[in-house]
Amino acid sequence: xxxxxxxxxxxxxxxxxxxxxxxxxxxxxxxxxxxxxxxxxxxxxxxxxxxxxxxxxxxxxxxxxxxxxxxxxxxxxxxxxxxxxxxxxxxxxxxxxxxxxxxxxxxxxxxxxxxxxxxxxxxxxxxxxxxxxxxxxxxxxxxxxxxxxxxxxxxxxxxxxxxxxxxxxxxxxxxxxxxxxxxxxxxxxxxxxxxxxxxxxx
Amino acid sequence: xxxxxxxxxxxxxxxxxxxxxxxxxxxxxxxxxxxxxxxxxxxxxxxxxxxxxxxxxxxxxxxxxxxxxxxxxxxxxxxxxxxxxxxxxxxxxxxxxxxxxxxxxxxxxxxxxxxxxxxxxxxxxxxxxxxxxxxxxxxxxxxxxxxxxxxxxxxxxxxxxxxxxxxxxxxxxxxxxxxxxxxxxxxxxxxxxxxxxxxxxxxxxxxxxxxxxxxxxxxxxxxxxxxxxxxxxxxxxxxxxxxxxx
Numbered sequence: 001x002x003x004x005x006x007x008x009x010x011x012x013x014x015x016x017x018x019x020x021x022x023x024x025x026x027x028x029x030x031x032x033x034x035x036x037x038x039x040x041x042x043x044x045x046x047x048x049x050x051x052x053x054x055x056x057x058x059x060x061x062x063x064x065x066x067x068x069x070x071x072x073x074x075x076x077x078x079x080x081x082x083x084x085x086x087x088x089x090x091x092x093x094x095x096x097x098x099x100x101x102x103x104x105x106x107x108x109x110x111x112x113x114x115x116x117x118x119x120x121x122x123x124x125x126x127x128x129x130x131x132x133x134x135x136x137x138x139x140x141x142x143x144x145x146x147x148x149x150x151x152x153x154x155x156x157x158x159x160x161x162x163x164x165x166x167x168x169x170x171x172x173x174x175x176x177x178x179x180x181x182x183x184x185x186x187x188x189x190x191x192x193x194x195x196x197x198x199x200x201x202x
Numbered sequence: 203x204x205x206x207x208x209x210x211x212x213x214x215x216x217x218x219x220x221x222x223x224x225x226x227x228x229x230x231x232x233x234x235x236x237x238x239x240x241x242x243x244x245x246x247x248x249x250x251x252x253x254x255x256x257x258x259x260x261x262x263x264x265x266x267x268x269x270x271x272x273x274x275x276x277x278x279x280x281x282x283x284x285x286x287x288x289x290x291x292x293x294x295x296x297x298x299x300x301x302x303x304x305x306x307x308x309x310x311x312x313x314x315x316x317x318x319x320x321x322x323x324x325x326x327x328x329x330x331x332x333x334x335x336x337x338x339x340x341x342x343x344x345x346x347x348x349x350x351x352x353x354x355x356x357x358x359x360x361x362x363x364x365x366x367x368x369x370x371x372x373x374x375x376x377x378x379x380x381x382x383x384x385x386x387x388x389x390x391x392x393x394x395x396x397x398x399x400x401x402x403x404x405x406x407x408x409x410x411x412x413x414x415x416x417x418x419x420x421x422x423x424x425x426x427x428x429x430x431x432x433x434x435x436x437x438x439x440x441x442x443x444x445x446x447x448x
Contacts, residue, residue, distance in 0.1 A: 006255040007247060013260065013269055020257070020273065033249050033280070041276035053275060053337070056344040099359060107354035114362070132372035140365045144358070163376060 043102055054104040061105075068098050068113050075120060084127045091121035115145035119152040126155060135159035142176075150176070150183040157189050166200060169193050241311060244319030245288055250281040251326070254333075275337055282330050282349035283356075288323055296320075 009030070010023040019038050022030060044054065075090030098113040118141035125134035138156035142149055153176035160169035173190045180186055254277040257269050299316055302308045327346070335342035 007252045008259070009252055009256045011253065011256050011260065013257075013273070018270055018273055020253075029249060033253065037253065037273075037276055037280050040279060041273055044272055044276050044279075053341050054279065054344075054348045056347055099362070101355075103352040103355045104348040105351065105355075107351050107358055110355060111358065130373075132376045133369055136365060136369040136372060140362055143361055143365060163379070 040103075046102070054102070060109060064097065064101060065109075065113075068094050068117075071097060072117060072120065075117075075124075079120070079124055079127070082127075084124045087124040088121055088128075091117050091124065095121070111144045115141045115149060115152065118144065119149065119155065122152065122155045122159075126159060129162075131159040131162045135163070147179055150180040150186060153180060154183075154185050154189055157186070157193070161189070161193055161196065166193060166197050170197065241315045241318070244315050245291075248281075248284065248326070250277070250284040253277055254281045271337065278330065278333055278337070279345070279349060279352070282334075282345050283352050285323065285326055285330060286346065286350045286353045288319075289327070292316075292320055292323055 011034075012021050012023045013019075014021060018041070020034055020041075022034065026034065071090050071094035075087045075094065078084075078087040078090060094117045095114060098110055098117060101110055118137045122134045122137035122141060125131075125137060135156050138152045138159065141152035142156065145152075153172075157169050157173045157176065160166075160172060170190075170193050173186060173193060176186055177183075177190070254274070257274055257277050260269050295316065299308065299313065303310075303313050330345065331342040334345040
């Protein structure tokens with residue numbers, strides 16, 4: 001079969017905004033795809049893409065990393081001063097900043113940054129006893145980085161324990177021990193959860 | 203002198219033999235090709251590829267300018283990202299499928315469809331690299347790196363969004379749960395006042411756990427102030443707890 005067979009789609013280019021749209025009512029898949037295409041096109045026009053071609057992933061633009069780091073540091077300082085709400089705000093800004101990286105930058109880097117920030121935000125939420133938010137943030141952190149992230153594992157376990165969701169907490173900790181078998185904190189938390197389960201069973 | 207008549211017989215024999223073989227092989231191949239083509243394709247239609255090629259061939263209508271290169275580049279990147287998804291799907295399926303084929307668990311048709319998809323994706327990758335190089339000399343070398351990062355980043359962000367979307371329902375649940383605990387605690391408290399007896403065992407556990415959890419936080423402090431100087435006969439942690447719950 002020859003390569004140049006394709007289905008002609010009813011597309012239209014808006015002369016001013018250069019946005020692509022469909023001339024007929026598009027199917028939902030086509031509509032989603034065109035929206036993604038247009039947003040990608042806008043991000044390609046930003047100044048860090050010379051010639052509107054995304055640069056190769058490896059040398060990363062250091063500016064954004066520096067900003068993310070700075071936000072984390074500010075958040076940590078606020079946390080140490082027990083200004084937890086401020087710390088949460090800073091961490092949230094940092095998370096938005098890290099997730100706002102253009103798509104073609106290394107995803108491993110984003111994972112690293114985001115997992116640290118979510119773990120810290122979980123801790124700040126825990127300090128304010130906002131257990132549900134803490135649990136969700138810690139889960140995000142773990143989702144981004146499963147290995148070498150014992151703190152985040154511990155934090156979600158702790159949040160679940162505090163909310164009295166003992167069964168979930170037990171399952172979570174069991175899962176965490178598959179990744180971090182020798183972590184003392186996790187083992188201690190496991191003991192706490194088992195004790196709580198025993199008491200409840202009584 | 204050569205006897206042409208006698209010689210023509212073997213030549214005619216050879217001609218008929220070769221001719222019939224050619225006709226047979228031609229028919230056989232055609233048949234095979236149509237059978238392969240009639241098999242359902244492995245993937246859905248390649249929407250991104252269609253968009254890209256449509257844009258590339260879009261006739262400049264009256265009053266509308268040519269499609270700018272940047273749009274075409276964006277469309278090509280989208281196409282490369284979709285190719286990455288397909289490539290990953292193919293690679294993941296290959297091992298399992300060949301094992302299943304060896305055991306005879308799947309039919310030959312499926313294997314043929316798979317092989318055709320594999321060939322198609324190879325051609326597709328080559329095509330994208332050529333197109334990228336046409337836009338800019340070295341882009342072909344990096345376009346799939348960029349595309350694969352884009353695919354992974356997009357996947358990661360959807361996961362985060364999914365998890366973060368649970369935050370609101372979780373908070374709602376927790377508010378309800380707290381209200382439950384509080385009301386049951388209040389009930390116990392009323393019983394308590396009536397009976398002048400210490401709290402029952404089951405609530406005591408809850409109570410202690412919560413007071414441990416709360417450990418003098420801001421929340422608690424606010425609640426205490428809001429509660430005002432309500433009955434605080436028993437001092438210490440217990441009294442504080444009761445104020446908090448009032």
